[in-house]
Amino acid sequence: MTGAISKTHWHSWCTGALPEGCAQCVQGRKLVLFITGLCPQRCFYCPVSEHKFGHDVVYANEWKIKNPDNPVELFEEARLTEATGAGITGGDPLARVDRCVDYIKRLKEKFGKRFHIHLYTPLKLVTKEKLQKLYAAGLDEIRFHPDLDDELLWPRLTLSRGFNWRIGVEIPAIPGYEEKTRKLISFIAGKVDFFNLNELERSDTKAAHFKLDAMHFVQKGDISYGIRGSSEMALEMITYAKNKGLRAHFCTAKLKDAVQMTNRLRRRSKRAALPFDERTSEGLLVRGCVYLEELAPGVGYREKLKSADRAMLRKLLDKAKSKIKAMVKADIVVDESKPRLLLSPKILKENAKAVKNLGLVPAIVEEYPTVDAFEVEIDFL
Numbered sequence: 001m002t003g004a005i006s007k008t009h010w011h012s013w014c015t016g017a018l019p020e021g022c023a024q025c026v027q028g029r030k031l032v033l034f035i036t037g038l039c040p041q042r043c044f045y046c047p048v049s050e051h052k053f054g055h056d057v058v059y060a061n062e063w064k065i066k067n068p069d070n071p072v073e074l075f076e077e078a079r080l081t082e083a084t085g086a087g088i089t090g091g092d093p094l095a096r097v098d099r100c101v102d103y104i105k106r107l108k109e110k111f112g113k114r115f116h117i118h119l120y121t122p123l124k125l126v127t128k129e130k131l132q133k134l135y136a137a138g139l140d141e142i143r144f145h146p147d148l149d150d151e152l153l154w155p156r157l158t159l160s161r162g163f164n165w166r167i168g169v170e171i172p173a174i175p176g177y178e179e180k181t182r183k184l185i186s187f188i189a190g191k192v193d194f195f196n197l198n199e200l201e202r203s204d205t206k207a208a209h210f211k212l213d214a215m216h217f218v219q220k221g222d223i224s225y226g227i228r229g230s231s232e233m234a235l236e237m238i239t240y241a242k243n244k245g246l247r248a249h250f251c252t253a254k255l256k257d258a259v260q261m262t263n264r265l266r267r268r269s270k271r272a273a274l275p276f277d278e279r280t281s282e283g284l285l286v287r288g289c290v291y292l293e294e295l296a297p298g299v300g301y302r303e304k305l306k307s308a309d310r311a312m313l314r315k316l317l318d319k320a321k322s323k324i325k326a327m328v329k330a331d332i333v334v335d336e337s338k339p340r341l342l343l344s345p346k347i348l349k350e351n352a353k354a355v356k357n358l359g360l361v362p363a364i365v366e367e368y369p370t371v372d373a374f375e376v377e378i379d380f381l
Ligand code: SF4
Pocket: 039, 040, 041, 042, 043, 045, 046, 047, 048, 090, 091, 092, 122, 145
């Protein structure tokens, strides 16, 4: 306990029960639905990457949805991660409100009414009509992201009252913004159900990175992206919120990395793993991989993947698979997304020399169980 606030089991702090959206998120059961990169706001700390911000793209977790009118990947990702809910984010989801409405309806139809959906939005595009549409579609929780530097639009969040959903306000804890944050807390107390603060983090996007540097914000350590001073400020602010009678939760960078993400990876790896894959306690996959010489991981690998002639590679992989099968009794899967062959790490280690003699490149790879299969470690045999 720190005064009036208590530490949760998930490296966060709160002054009451967690909002339902957060309770599912910490278990890794909330699918992150990035509904569009369009956003009329320009927050200086915006964490949205350059390849998403300003682009009308849709992602279900890391999975880019090819055709937003038919989001088949969304349902598959929800199934693979055993999601019991989704958090709709962006960009500003209200820039594509009809898409939000459509997806909320589809998710509720597919997974049932209890599939919990929350949505984040700044205030620029909020109207009663849009809120009415979202509510009618079945949205359970709405979280506003007001601009601390411009209070003109703050009263708009009261338009969400009168609907039977939970209303929250969520902002980053910005050191130096104590007075503005207190002002916001005083404004929302009695009007919303909860107040969430996120630890301010260093962003990988160039614009936000430079702005945070220019404002003399410093990363608090090598491991965490959290900004020095943000946690201390957040704890002070949630105590202030509590004294105003407002339920508050402070979500740390560690919660997102060590708890929410790990829990989601563990769930996904259970479902995404092939029978011969090994799984680490963090939910990563350890796989036996065989690459074609011209497309083995190394310098320029990602670029080569983009320009590869998939049909030709498929033929070469099928041929390589037959040759290995002639030598080794093992299940071998052609992975077209990378492209490569996958087989048991143990069997591959035992037969590495023979595989190399075929002009192929064997490796043991530890990677994320996500759709991009991001490699953490590649050990060439
Ligand atoms: S509202 Fe969200 S997406 Fe838009 S600029 Fe701010 S942080 Fe980025």
